Amino acid sequence: MAEEAMPDLDHHTPIFRFAPSPNGVLHLGHALSALLNAKCAKATGGRLLLRMEDIDIGRCTPAFERSIVDDLTWLGLTWEEPVRRQSEHIDAYRAALDRLAALGLIYPAFLSRGEIKAQVKRASSNGQSWPHDPDGAPHYPMDERCLDPLDAQRRIAQGERHSLRLNMGKALSLLNAPLNWTEGADNATITADPAAWGDVILWRSDAPSSYHLSVVVDDALQGVTHVVRGRDLYHATSVHRLLQSLLGLPAPHYTHHRLILGSDGRKLSKSEGASGLGYLRALGTSPADIRVLLGL
Structure with missing residues (x-):
């Protein structure tokens, strides 16, 4: 397969992306990130992309991908098609x-x-x-x-x-x-x-x-101009900037948002069912309730 070409971009249009890994269900932390990306895209007249970071083929499954899409749709989010899957690239x-x-x-x-x-x-x-x-x-x-x-x-x-x-x-x-x-x-x-x-x-x-x-x-191949993600990836940005420099790739603007913490004070994990969006939906929680829980 030929190497993918860089996109021909309208540099006046901001491009955001939400990029979950389909190795578990979405929780409140993911909801915050997805909603912030959607909010920023709307506020700037930008585009919102969805990417499945399924490079870990041993843990990522189509069932988890379907649940992610269902949860995001329930939250009222829309994104451009097609969805990019790392396993295909x-x-x-x-x-x-x-x-x-x-x-x-x-x-x-x-x-x-x-x-x-x-x-x-x-x-x-x-x-x-x-x-x-x-x-x-x-x-x-x-x-x-x-x-x-x-x-x-x-x-x-x-x-x-x-x-x-x-x-x-x-x-x-x-x-x-x-x-x-x-x-x-x-x-x-x-x-x-x-x-x-x-x-x-x-x-x-x-x-x-x-x-x-x-x-x-x-991010480079999709023309992403703004990366909005959790604070847990703040320091990893140093590695990303190094690789971008070595490979001659553009550097997006970064925003690292607050994390949603569990009852133990630690970052939420996909194994914590009580924070899973599917679990909260089953309890009768509404998308509006989720935004209130997240302070949005």
Whole structure:
């Protein structure tokens, strides 16, 4: 399949997107994000797109996608067709990965989570600190950045489980200027810090891409000008800005909205049935009630 072409855009028309993963039912946090995107699109005379981020083919199902569409329709939202499904655009992500590989920025990584954890534990026992990313996960060890290519290919050919990671140090060395993005209604300039994430995964062994890679490719190919999403993805924007810079992709305007928290004070998850829109609908909750619950 040929590489997808960038769209011919009317740059005066804002383009927003709501991009859930169909690996569970929508909850109140998703409703807030969807409604804010729709509100912003309406207020600016913009367009609203729906994207199914179903790159994790092991967990995403058509049944969950149908429930998402049903919930959004119940909320009164409309969007442009067709819906983009990541599972139908693997070649686009592979093309982006190949461009990064041509720059010498990609390497195969073979360590399991257990092996990474063991290295971190050994370093700690020796009094050494180990860097962690903004989500709290330890950085991947740098040892494999310089693996012999023939040895790496041999291990891959033998079926050894691996992922493909970005050499963060080398990627940052290619930048010609500091990275930043424009955030929120006040257009604040935020300095990006992709190094805080270490050597991020761009191609997983259990999925044909990673969130970081697929989301920046999708936003560019769909001409998205405004990304409105939860505060939990604020720091990930640093990685997205780096990939956009390396791949020559445009940078949308970002707004990271407040999160809806559960009774335990943590971000809602799809496993919490009490916050699921389908559950609330069954109790007789109306779309207007949902907006009140969300402070809209």
